Amino acid sequence: MKRPVASRADLVRVLTGAPDVCGFVAEQLGLECQPTTPNLPEPEREFEFLHEIATSEKTQPLPRDIQPRPSVSFWQAIQFVDRSKAPLAQAPEIFEKESDVESPTLPVVVEPFTPLASFTEIFTRLRHQAALERPGHQIDLERLVSDLSQARDLVEVPRLNRRIWGDNLHVVIDLSRRLIPYREDQREVARQLKRLLPSSGASISILRHNHQVPLIQWPDEQEGLPLDPVPGDTILALSDLGILDQISNAAEKTWECLGQSWLDQRCSTIALLPCRLDRLPKRMADLWSPVQWDRFSSDGSEPTEEESLGARERLLSLLSQAIRIEPQLVRVVRRLFAEGKRDPGLESLVWQVFSAENADHCSAATFSHTQADQIQHDLASDDLARQAWRVIHAFHQAEYEGVRFAESANLQPEAWQWLSRAERHQTREWFESLWKELQATGKTEDERAEFFIRVSSRLSEDAFKKLPTLHKLQHRLCPNDEPPRGYDPGLAGAEVEGQITQTIQVSQVAGELEYRRRGDFPQRSSPLATIRLKNPEIVIDSFDDLQDAGLEDGFWLDGSAPQWADRWGRDEVGPWVEFVVGDARQRMRWIPPGEFLMGSLKKPESEGYPETPQQPVTISHGFWLFDTSCTQALWEAVMGENPSHFKGSERPVENVSWDDCQEFHKRVEDRCPGLALTLPTEAEWEYACRAGTKADTYAGDGSLDEVAWNSESAGRETHPVGKLRPNAFGLHDMLGNVWEWCRDQVGRKYVLQRTSDPFHETGQPSAYRVVRGGSWCHSALYVRAASRSGYHPAVRGNYLGFRCSSSGSEPSLAGRRPRSVVAERSDRGRSRRGAGGDSEPESEDRLVRIKDRDAEYAPVPQGPVVRLRTDLEEVFLCRTLRPHWATRMGRDAYGLWSEFAVPRQGLGDVIQRLRWIPPGRFLMGSPDSEKGRFKSEGPQHEAIVAEGFWLFDTPCTQALWDAVMGENPSKFRGERRPVEQVDWNQAIAFTSKLSEVVGLSLQLPSEVDWEYACRAGSAAATYAGDFDPDDHATQEELQKIAWYNVNAPDGTHDVGTLRCNAWGLYDMLGNVLEWCRDTWSSGYDHARPAYDASSAGRVVRGGCWRDSAQFVRAAYRDGDHPWPRIDILGFRCSSSGGEHGLGTNAERSGRRPKAEPAGDGVAVSPEPLFKRLLNRLTGNN
Structure with missing residues (x-):
């Protein structure tokens, strides 16, 4: 070619x-x-x-x-914890806590083997299934008397018939792995039959796992030959016939084929089933004569699928207390509760859940610690769990003592009351004595050390919390193993004493995280965070959400999910929840409380119902709202019929009256108690529709057709919901498609006075009810947020639909990633039907060991929240989406950045870039040895920036100031030059106004944040290194990063033209001094004036074009009154990432808030720590 x-x-x-x-x-x-x-x-x-x-x-x-392309997520370091000052975990007081057991409990006696039934019982049942009858040894007295009374000749004494197997009996033992719990039962039955049957007329065969042909095992002379019965033979299968297989139906198909084949040969087929007979499908019952194996399996009625699943989960939960799980232990624990006692098949179902690498062994299996965490719920208050624990403890009494101590360590903290105080101390002393022996001898090959190595991966997080010695043992004995959940490198103890402190730069390099201790960064490396350590281990833990990471409260404000909720979560828009009726699923969005202007500023051209004057309205309580109009699918699932003219399950239901909606609500409440659906009030509807916008629609600069089906775009019919762009609350089709009924009656007039939660009701049933939003057959005049109309409550039309609201339950200010309700309910002791939500798996690499290489690499973790933990520090990383206020977002060699745009009429947009500053620690101020230092820069001290923040990558430019304020006060004119001649109060006014324009809560940076960002990890006088202020020859590098009196004696210069620091920030030094929000004090050991002192001096930082090199240093600080407007004073803005209007009171007052407890959800209330973290994670309020 x-x-x-x-x-x-x-x-x-x-x-x-x-x-x-x-x-x-x-x-x-x-x-x-x-x-x-x-x-x-x-x-x-x-x-x-x-x-x-x-x-x-x-x-x-x-x-x-x-469909639009999916949102791109970026990693963002949001939280830093200094562990060197926080107390590390110590042995808890639980060891000394009073117990209801004052002395070691007498052991429970557990037999080593408890059969499903005695052989006598089994043999009796089997004989009833024998296919043939022949005279036995017992005389038939009734026939004998009859023959003698009638003078018949007695050729032989009549005898009673007995059932026989036929010419030959072939026992087939199913050795599938799922039947391991019954292996001893199979062996016992085979042994007894072998003793009773002659070798000439019987055989014992085995069918191995995944095989299709049984092979003879006895008689010995036929061993290894395929079983080939002849007509008249009887086949006895010791098997479940494949019906307990939870993975595939291949085994069932195998036994179906074998049964059919043997029946075709005119053989009798009998199956001794280790499960309830009602589990056997009819097609299998036609091929096999089933015999009950367990003596209790016929008790009670057939369990439902839900009851059977619940029993399995119950058994798993009880067994999760054991380190080692033997088949017989499964049986003993199963028989502790009624549901388990009547279903022996649970043993197989449970065995198939265990770890694949262990479940093939006949002797025992184990749970991984992850599996145990998932199924082990609140057992401390469970009497049955306590009984099971005693059985487990007794069962392992004859085992190696370490098994019992490991299981005691794994007990939930509240369950330690099951142990006497002496038993608790014995558990602790067993592990501590192992540690002392290791320190004394250094030997790691003895019996106890080898046992710990085997079981360390099965120790729970609770065990590591209760016994700090476990961390030392893990570090010493398992240095190359994946650490169990709960392992803390800060508790490795004497093993790390004398180690030097290392600083590790964590960066993202393509699909890996790089942990660099020295050397140059790769070309495509993007920094995430810096973390210090002595113990050269970094433990990586992934979490489904911030709550699991310990950074926030749960999704639901009252701590528990309502029964009607099927799934819930939080995305880039905010909290959502779903409920299900039949096959229909409906999502609702949380509408937070807030304020808005209701109505129109000007009277529309054709005003059917008054929309003026605009009235300030407060919505004091949040509420759930359907994210789409009610669909025909949901209506039909609830009401059983579909009245709509334009048919389609995903189209909005129409031809429904206001009265019909009330009936719909009643029927949903019957199906979903507590959901409490209703129609939104007119005020709630408009507030939710606007979602923060003051324009006629939420289309913004786009066309109406992007958000609403109207007379110009709909083509004279309705359309499926959710296909057009939603508003900022995530609500689709608030405008167009169908008018939506509201709760109010028409007639409420707007006034200029503020009101809260307005609702109009006259008490007249026939009064017209409000409809909102316009429809497919209406022009753009009616398809507006403020447009109002009304109809009689009994009117139906193909343009009338609705959506529902609910205040049945309230989310917390945070919210978690999507999670299935069955998972949440299983936490409360109910059955689990599947994995929860769409949470991603944990990272496979949970431990990074810093070795002698320049850098170590590990895959990027998969979870949405990741904690990097060392012995000295913790850093939390979150995946974040582009927030609503940002027009662009990305990552480069300096880290994460975002941009927003401010329009200027006729001049194009002004673009401002912000850099994400990761949290961390640094030395603030200058050391006594720094040349040119001032006394106000000391004493040098360690400062911690606990939370990351956004910061302008340049000082505020004159172009941005002009776009926001409409004027330019600067002396040295130039759009890209920094704005100057602005005082502190003007800078504060600018941040407030820009916050409104952009939708991002902005403020001046604190002095700590400013110096931390300026240094960007450097401890030198500047981020270009040290210099001598009195020697120009040493200032060559300084001139590459800062405009000062050597290279800029005549005024300011364009921002961003010199070299930036390691975090991508320009002009942090020189050009203009930058206002900070702090009040001035002459040193770090001096008290600052109160924040509300209006005349207090304010901090300025960074030096300026007029200054000498002595002033252009990271530690240099000065203060000035808040009112000077001179040509050396400018500023740059910072932000925690929260949306404007939803920040904290502290942020509005110029202070960084500390963590606060959860509030009541009101948008203007102080934000707790987790709220602001979630703002950064999702870009939402």
């Missing part, structure tokens, strides 16, 4: 060539040449991964059948 003359590279050359060349080629190909915008590289930014939306130009909407 000949290669083409032109390649794709030639096409690229054409596209990058002159326009006339491109046009000529396009004309030859029958194409149209579209102009392109060149990608101009930014200085020193080698690469960028970004997620953006267009802001300066309108873009054509996607075709209806093309």
Whole structure:
């Protein structure tokens, strides 16, 4: 095949060539040449991964059948914990806590083997299934008397008939792995039959796991031959016939084929089943004569599928207390409760749950600690769990003593009351004596050490919390193993004494995390965080949500999920919850409380119902709201019929009256008690529709067709819900498609006075009810957030629909990742039907060991929240999506960045980039040895920035100031120059106004945040290194990063033209001094004036164009009155990432808040720590 003359590279050359060349080629190909915008590289930014939306130009909407691309997530370091000052875990007081057991409990006697039934019972049942009858040894007295009374000749004495197996009896033992719990029973039955049956007329065969043909095992002379019965033979299968297999139906098919084959040969087939007979399908019962094996399995009625599943989960939960699980232990524990006692098949079902690498052994199996955590619920208050624990403890009495002590260590803290005080101390002393022996001898090959190595992976997180010695043993004995959940490198003890402190830079390099201790960073490395350690171990734990990571409260405010909730979670929009009726599923969005202007600013051209004047309205309580209009699928599932004119399960239901909606609510309440659906009030509807916008629609700069089906776009019919762009609350089709009924009666007039939760009800049943949003057959005039209309409550029309609201339950301010309700209910002791929600798996690499190499690498963790833990520090990473206020977001060689745009009429948008500053620690101030230092820079001390934050990557420019404030006070004019001649109060006013424009809560940085960001990990005088202020020869590097009196004696310069620091921040030193929000004090050991002192001096940082090199240092600080407006004073803004209007009172007052307890959900109340963390994670309120 000949290669083409032109390649794709030639096409690229054409596209990058002159326009006339491109046009000529396009004309030859029958194409149209579209102009392109060149990608101009930014200085020193080698690469960028970004997620953006267009802001300066309108873009054509996607075709209806093309879905928008999914949101891109980025890693973000959000929280830092200094563990060197926080107390590490110690042996808890639980060892001394009073117990209801004052002395070691007498052991429970447990037999080593308890058969399903005695052989006598089994043999009796089997004989009843024998196919033939022949005279036995017992005289038939009734026939004998009858013959003698009738004078018949007695040729022989009549005898009673007995059932026989036929010519031969063949026993087939199923050795499938799922039947391991019954292996001893199979052996006992085979042994007894072998003793009773002659070798000439019987055989014992085995069917191995996944095999299709039984092979003879006895008689010995036939061993290994395939079983080949002849007509008249009887086959006895010691098997479940495959019906207990939870993985596939292959085994059942095998036994079905064997049964059919042997029946075709006129053989009798009998199955001794280790499960309830009612489990056997009819098709198998036609092929096999089932015999009950267990003596109790016929007790009670047939359990339902839900009861059987619940019994299995119950048995698993009870067994999760054991380190080692033998088949006989499963049986003994199963028989402790009624549901388990009547279903011997649970033993197989449970065995199939265990770890695959252990479940094949006949002797015992284990749970992994992860499996145990998932199924082990609150056992401390469970009497049956306590009884099971005593059985487990007794069963292992004859085993190695370490088994019992490991199981005692694994007990939940509340369950330690089951142990006497002496037993608790014995458990602790067993592990502590092992540690002391290791310290004394250094031997790791003895019996106890080898036992710990085997079981360490099965020790629970509770065990590591109760027994700090376990951390030392894990570090010493299992240095190359994956650490169990709960292992803490900070408790490794004397093993790390004398180690030097290392600083590790954590960066993302493609699909891996790099942990670098020295050397140059890879070209495509993007920094995430810095973490210190002495013990050269970093433990990586993944969590499903911030709550599991210990950073926030749960999803539901009252701590428990309502019964009607099927799934719930939080995404980039906010909390959501779903309920199910029949096959229909409906999602609701949480609408937080807040304030808005209700109505229109101006009277519309054709005003059917008054929309003016605009009235300030407060919605004091949050509520759930359907994220779409009620669908026909949901209506039909509830009401049993579909009245709609335009049919389609995902179309909105229409032709329903206001009265019909009330009946719908009643029927849903019957199916979902506590959901308490109702129609939203008119005020709630408009508040939810606007979702923060003051415009006529929530389309923004886009067209109405992007958000609403109206008379221009709908084509004279309704359309499936959820296909158009939602509003900021995640609500679809609030405008258009169908009018939506509201709870109010028409007639409420708007007034200028503020009101809360308005609702209009006259008490007249026939009064018209409000409808909102317009419909498919209405023009844009009616498809507006403020548009109002009304109809009689009995009216139906193909343009009238509705959506429901609910206040039945309330989420906390946080919320968690999606989780299935069955998982949540199983936490409360009920059955688990499957894994919860769509949580991602944990990372496979949970431990990174820092060795002698420059860097170590591990895969990027899969969970949404990750904790990096060392002996000295913890850093929490979260996946974050582009927040609503950002037009672009990405990651480059300096870390995470985002941008927002501020429009300027006729001049295009002003783009401002922000850098994410990861949390961490640093030395604040200057050491006594730093040349040129001032006394106010001391004493140098360690400062901790516990939470990450956004920071302008440059000082505020004159272009941005002008776009927001409408004027430019600067002396040295230039759009890219920093704004100057602004006082502190003006800077505060600017941040407030810009916050409103952008939708991001902005403020001035604190002095701590400013210096931390300026240094960007450097301990030198500047982020370019040290210098001598009195020696210009040493200032060559300083001139590359800062404008000061040597290279800028005449004024300011454009921002971003010199070299940035390691976190991508420009002009942190020089150009203009930057206001901070702190009040001034002359040293770090001096008290600061009160924050509300209006005349108190304010801190300025960084030096300026007029200063000498002595002032252009990271530690340099000064203070000034808040009112000077001079040409050396500017500023830059910072933000925690929260949306404007939803920040904390502390943020609005200029203070960084500390962690606070959960509030009541009101948007203007102080935000607790987890709320602000979630703002950064999702970009939401």
